[in-house]
Amino acid sequence: MSTAILVLVEQLRGQVADITFEMLGAARKMAASAQRPVHAVALGRDAAGLATRLGAADSVLVVDDPVLDQPTAEAAVAVLQQIMEQKQAGLLLLGGTNVSFGLGTRLAARTQLPFVNFCKGARTDGDALVLTSQLFGGKILSDVKLAQGRGIASIYPGAFPADAGRSDKTPAVEKLALAVPAPKVVFQQYIEPEAGDVDITKQSVLVAVGRGIQSADNVQLAEELAQTLGGAVCASRPVIDQGWLPLSRQVGKSGMTVKPRVYLAFGISGAPEHWDGMQNSECIIAVNTDPKAPIFDGAHYGVVGDAVELIPLLNEKIHAKKG
Amino acid sequence: MNLYVLLKMVPDTVEELNVAGDNRSLDAEYLRFKLNDPDEHALEQALLLKEKHGGTITVVTLDAPEVDDALFTALAKGADRAVKIPADQAALGTIATAKAFAAFFAALPAPLAADALILPGSQAVDDLEGEVAAYLAELLKLPYLGVVCGVTAVDGKVTAVKEFSGGLRGRFEVPMPAVLGIQSAEKPPRYVPVAKVRAAMKAAKIETAAIEPPGPARALDLDHMYKPEPTGRARMLEGAPEEVAARITEVLAEHGVA
Ligand SMILES: Cc1cc2nc3c(=O)[nH]c(=O)nc-3n(C[C@H](O)[C@H](O)[C@H](O)COP(=O)(O)OP(=O)(O)OC[C@H]3O[C@@H](n4cnc5c(N)ncnc54)[C@H](O)[C@@H]3O)c2cc1C
Ligand SMILES: Nc1ncnc2c1ncn2[C@@H]1O[C@H](COP(=O)(O)O)[C@@H](O)[C@H]1O
Numbered sequence: 001m002s003t004a005i006l007v008l009v010e011q012l013r014g015q016v017a018d019i020t021f022e023m024l025g026a027a028r029k030m031a032a033s034a035q036r037p038v039h040a041v042a043l044g045r046d047a048a049g050l051a052t053r054l055g056a057a058d059s060v061l062v063v064d065d066p067v068l069d070q071p072t073a074e075a076a077v078a079v080l081q082q083i084m085e086q087k088q089a090g091l092l093l094l095g096g097t098n099v100s101f102g103l104g105t106r107l108a109a110r111t112q113l114p115f116v117n118f119c120k121g122a123r124t125d126g127d128a129l130v131l132t133s134q135l136f137g138g139k140i141l142s143d144v145k146l147a148q149g150r151g152i153a154s155i156y157p158g159a160f161p162a163d164a165g166r167s168d169k170t171p172a173v174e175k176l177a178l179a180v181p182a183p184k185v186v187f188q189q190y191i192e193p194e195a196g197d198v199d200i201t202k203q204s205v206l207v208a209v210g211r212g213i214q215s216a217d218n219v220q221l222a223e224e225l226a227q228t229l230g231g232a233v234c235a236s237r238p239v240i241d242q243g244w245l246p247l248s249r250q251v252g253k254s255g256m257t258v259k260p261r262v263y264l265a266f267g268i269s270g271a272p273e274h275w276d277g278m279q280n281s282e283c284i285i286a287v288n289t290d291p292k293a294p295i296f297d298g299a300h301y302g303v304v305g306d307a308v309e310l311i312p313l314l315n316e317k318i319h320a321k322k323g
Numbered sequence: 324m325n326l327y328v329l330l331k332m333v334p335d336t337v338e339e340l341n342v343a344g345d346n347r348s349l350d351a352e353y354l355r356f357k358l359n360d361p362d363e364h365a366l367e368q369a370l371l372l373k374e375k376h377g378g379t380i381t382v383v384t385l386d387a388p389e390v391d392d393a394l395f396t397a398l399a400k401g402a403d404r405a406v407k408i409p410a411d412q413a414a415l416g417t418i419a420t421a422k423a424f425a426a427f428f429a430a431l432p433a434p435l436a437a438d439a440l441i442l443p444g445s446q447a448v449d450d451l452e453g454e455v456a457a458y459l460a461e462l463l464k465l466p467y468l469g470v471v472c473g474v475t476a477v478d479g480k481v482t483a484v485k486e487f488s489g490g491l492r493g494r495f496e497v498p499m500p501a502v503l504g505i506q507s508a509e510k511p512p513r514y515v516p517v518a519k520v521r522a523a524m525k526a527a528k529i530e531t532a533a534i535e536p537p538g539p540a541r542a543l544d545l546d547h548m549y550k551p552e553p554t555g556r557a558r559m560l561e562g563a564p565e566e567v568a569a570r571i572t573e574v575l576a577e578h579g580v581a
Contacts, residue, residue: 012491071487071493072495073468073469098485098488099487101469102457102468102469102504105452105453106467108418109418109461114452114542115452115453116451116543117450117451117453130546133451135448136336136448138551140550140551141550141551142547142549143545144544144545145544145546147544184497184498185466185468185495185496187493188482188495188496190491191493192491193489193490193491204579205581228581229575229580231580238360241360248490250490255490261578262575262580271336271448286557297551297553297557300557300558301560301571301574302557303560303567304559305564309564313568314572317571317572318572318575322581
């Protein structure tokens with residue numbers, strides 16, 4: 001299995017996302033025993049300028065059509081399909097992010113290659129590549145075999161070390177002139193994040209509530225605790241979707257990435273999309289009624305119990321201590 | 324507008340999940356099912372569009388445990404028709420599921436109109452092979468956008484908002500007919516009283532689509548499924564709630580908080 005591995009460089013508004021380096025590291029690992037070349041694919045008018053940062057790849061393939069400056073998946077799909085054919089690439093790695101969402105499925109439909117989602121581990125097994133995916137909110141893993149290491153994989157953010165994908169080498173740059181179709185789904189503009197009343201990324205203590213908090217009234221209890229602690233309340237997606245807190249308080253894949261000194265997680269299961277946004281907190285204390293909740297696998301401290309009961313008790317204790 | 328909402332039942336991940344004897348599926352015995360979260364939002368988005376622009380909402384599903392409840396609930400909320408495709412979802416992966424839906428849309432008496440939107444949920448917790456929405460769009464050769472969190476329609480075109488990260492979103496113009504994978508609706512999904520669902524059960528009917536069930540089950544060579552080994556397990560604080568609260572207070576103090 002010596003077909004090339006392609007890595008799609010992920011950018012949003014000119015910023016190269018960390019997932020790019022995580023994928024390059026993963027690609028190097030997958031390539032190692034099979035001597036496959038690794039090509040980074042960079043799209044858009046600024047793409048060539050990124051090459052110096054992509055030294056972990058053997059070469060950087062650049063398509064600098066202005067249409068590709070926009071976050072339109074359609075154009076990216078068309079270009080990637082052509083590159084896969086031209087380079088006889090057997091494996092394509094994509095970021096498991098909202099930016100690259102849907103690319104893999106559509107390319108799989110067009111190339112008939114197998115697509116593996118939520119990939120967080122990889123090993124070779126003879127000629128095959130075995131990918132491990134995380135399913136059911138992190139409660140189940142599944143191993144999939146790609147014969148001859150051929151397929152398309154969406155790489156779970158944070159699963160592979162980014163450092164393995166950084167290098168000082170200068171890779172060869174190859175410009176490709178490809179047909180870029182005008183997308184039917186037309187990008188119009190970015191909508192900036194709502195400026196919230198508080199910036200949860202700047203708090204040293206966060207009281208986070210999930211679906212287990214059960215009601216808007218109970219969110220108020222958490223609000224009181226946050227005030228006592230001098231921090232702020234944030235939440236998982238279901239709480240935001242219920243309209244109990246504004247979007248500016250959402251932590252996770254679509255929301256904010258936070259790194260407080262203490263993250264108190266009440267009634268949050270620890271789904272990968274939430275974990276994404278808070279895994280680097282210095283100390284994570286999780287309270288959940290389910291002793292098997294995935295959040296206990298990553299938290300520093302855990303309590304099996306009812307958040308609604310514990311929050312006011314904790315608030316009292318801290319008040320009492322303050323005197 | 325002609326609005327089609329696809330509803331999928333998924334295992335409730337709050338329950339304990341076990342791998343079945345075949346090592347390739349979940350043990351069905353203790354599974355509890357619920358409607359995929361994004362589908363609640365897809366239905367809500369459809370209801371909001373219907374309220375504004377009129378039209379009909381058809382909810383479509385494959386056969387799955389407890390799916391009738393979800394269909395009657397959708398009817399009670401304001402969907403006009405509920406259709407079941409006679410194929411067991413448990414046996415099908417994403418690609419086969421998308422093919423089943425493609426067959427359903429191909430068999431409609433008239434082609435999808437210029438005011439038609441297909442609204443699946445953006446994603447589900449078991450999407451090993453990818454998202455049905457994107458695959459279906461490919462099969463039907465329709466425009467597609469995923470992780471959508473808002474849809475408005477003006478003059479035969481829809482504007483859809485897609486989520487990126489960090490609260491950043493993007494606005495896109497989408498020609499109809501199209502497939503939009505809905506992540507969240509503009510408003511929280513509405514609540515419908517049980518009495519109304521009961522009334523729907525009495526008054527409404529679930530139709531069965533007359534299409535051939537799809538072929539091969541799964542495209543991927545799934546080797547096996549297993550439960551993760553707990554990596555760094557949290558230090559569990561035990562005792563009565565009072566004691567636990569006291570221990571947390573100490574931990575907070577150790578970290579210079581409170
Ligand atoms: C594209 C995409 C993007 C996403 N982006 C995000 C994101 O940015 N942020 C995000 O958070 N999610 C995001 N999600 C959703 C994510 O997949 C999960 O669905 C979500 O994080 C689950 O939230 P939760 O833990 O609050 O709810 P659940 O998973 O339902 O968990 C609730 C938990 O509460 C516990 N519980 C119940 N009652 C109590 C009680 N009384 N006391 C204590 N515990 C209790 C239960 O045991 C359970 O573990 C995204 C999903 C997709 C597909
Ligand atoms: N078996 C199914 N029955 C009904 N709808 C489905 C089914 N599978 C997928 N869908 C629809 O496609 C969306 C995405 O599903 P999935 O691709 O499994 O993430 C779901 O939210 C549903 O709207």
